[in-house]
Structure formats: C-alpha cells, structure tokens
Amino acid sequence: KNEVEQSPQNLTAQEGEFITINCSYSVGISALHWLQQHPGGGIVSLFMLSSGKKKHGRLIATINIQEKHSSLHITASHPRDSAVYICAVTSGPGNQFYFGTGTSLTVIP
Amino acid sequence: NAGVTQTPKFQVLKTGQSMTLQCAQDMNHNSMYWYRQDPGMGLRLIYYSASEGTTDKGEVPNGYNVSRLNKREFSLRLESAAPSQTSVYFCASRGLGTGSLVVHFGNGTRLTVT
Numbered sequence: 053k054n055e056v057e058q059s060p061q062n063l064t065a066q067e068g069e070f071i072t073i074n075c076s077y078s079v080g081i082s083a084l085h086w087l088q089q090h091p092g093g094g095i096v097s098l099f100m101l102s103s104g105k106k107k108h109g110r111l112i113a114t115i116n117i118q119e120k121h122s123s124l125h126i127t128a129s130h131p132r133d134s135a136v137y138i139c140a141v142t143s144g145p146g147n148q149f150y151f152g153t154g155t156s157l158t159v160i161p
Numbered sequence: 162n163a164g165v166t167q168t169p170k171f172q173v174l175k176t177g178q179s180m181t182l183q184c185a186q187d188m189n190h191n192s193m194y195w196y197r198q199d200p201g202m203g204l205r206l207i208y209y210s211a212s213e214g215t216t217d218k219g220e221v222p223n224g225y226n227v228s229r230l231n232k233r234e235f236s237l238r239l240e241s242a243a244p245s246q247t248s249v250y251f252c253a254s255r256g257l258g259t260g261s262l263v264v265h266f267g268n269g270t271r272l273t274v275t
Contacts, residue, residue, distance in 0.1 A: 056203070085264070094268035095251060138203070146211070149194075149264065151203035 055079050058139050058152035065159050071126040073155045075139030078120065082147055086113050086124050087138040089154070095138070098124075129159045163187055167252050167267035174242040174274045182237040182270050184252030190265070192255040193235035194219075195227060197248040198269075204251065210235055242274045 056077045065071050077084070086099045099106050099113040101122075106113050110129075115122040126133055139152040165186045174180055186193065191212045196204040206219030210229040224246060226238045235254075239246060252267040 054203075087266075095266040097263055097265070100263050140204075149204075149206070153201060153203045 054152075055143070055150040056139055056141055056152040058137075058155050060155060061153070062156045063158070065129050065157070067130060067159055067161050069129050069159075071129050071133075071157065071159075073124045073137050073139075073157070075122045075124070075152060076120060077122075077139075077141050077150070079141065079143040079150065081141040081143050083142045084115050084122050085140040085142070085149075086122075087140060089136040089138060091135070098137075126157075131159045131161050134158050165252055165254055165265050165267040167250075167270055169270060170268065171271050172273070174239075174272065176243060176274060178242050179238065179240050180242065180272075181239075182250055182252070182272075183234070184236065184267060185234045186252075186254040186265070187233065188254060188256060188265065189232070190254035190256040191232070193229065194253040194255075194264075195225070195235070195237045196251045196253065197221065198251060199248050207237065207250075242272075244274045246272065247274045248272060 059074045083100050083102045087095050088098050089095045101113055101115050110127045112125040136154040136156050138154045141150050168183045194209045195207040197207055198204050205221050207221055207225050208219055208227040210216045213232045216227050216229055228236050250270045253264050255264045
C-alpha cells in the first residue's frame, strides 16, 4: 500500500512548456512536501505546504486538503529543471515521512 | 553552515565486508534519519533517532545498526554487507519548533556491494 502516489512517473517536455506533476495521498497529513533531486545529486526541499498555494520563482505548488491532492507546476520550463521531483507527506503523532516514488522530468532544449 | 554532511560519497564493498556511513548536521536538529533509495521505490526509512541517546527501527532495518554518537552525529553501520544492500543512502535531519517539518538531506552515499 502506497500512502503517496505520484503521476506521471516520467515526463519529457520541450523547453518553455508548462509542466504539471500530480500527487495524491491517503493519510491525514500535517504537511506536504515537494523535493527535488538532480541526477547523481542530493535532495533539496522545494516547498512545504499545508493549505493553499506557494510560489517560488517559476515553481508553484498547490494543495487541496479535501481531495488529498497536490500539484507542482513549472512555468517556462528550462533544461536545468531536469530532475526527479518527489512528493512526501508528514503524518501521525511523530510526523513520520511518507514518500512518493518520484517523477523523472527531462526538459529538452 | 554546511547543513547535513555525509561521508563517503561512493563506496564499493565485497560481500561480507563491513563499513560505517557517517552523517553530521550543524543545525542543532533533534531528529536524524537514515533512508535508502532504490530504483522504482520511494525513500525507505532504515533507522531514525528522535533525540540524542535514542534510536528506533524504521521500515527496513535488517542488516543495519546505528549509533547516535551525540546531537550532531548519526552513523549507519553495515556489519556484513550483502548485494541487496546496494543502494543510495541518505541521511536527513529535522529540528523542533517553527519549520520543524522541513527536512534537510545530505548528498547521499552510493554503495555497491559485489
């Protein structure tokens, strides 16, 4: 049973395209996280949100608590956005992390 | 301010060999974690330490041991490495209070067991 499901698993886009990655979860959460992992690299936190919407540069994250769904949008995509994007939630009394399997994004020039 | 530092970055072991992965954080965080990442699977928790002096098993603890040496350092030991332990290992930490839900990861250790 996967508490966090992401789609698509793989995504290829042309530079400049608008990209959406989706995340659904099945547990009650205290927060939802979007993480970024570049090939061969470490993992960095992009967003943590518990309601509404957050924006950082060309990245926008939204969450719908009632529907248990979040989206990560990238506007005007660029090859440097190529990475794996991981959705995670914190849940339970210890705020345990549950991770999705990631979406591998490739942006072609 | 280095964040979370893991060593080594790469390691190749033969079956049966032992090694220790080191992790240190300089953010005064209470909670520290060891995860493994395998293709097609999400990050899986091996062990965690909610505070100095405590450690608990995660989802996949078999074949591993940990030590929370002090508040800064949390090491992961493979006593007798097996090919199934070939993976990328990430250490992470998290604090208390405002922003405590934000997790900080190290850059990973890529381990191959032959």
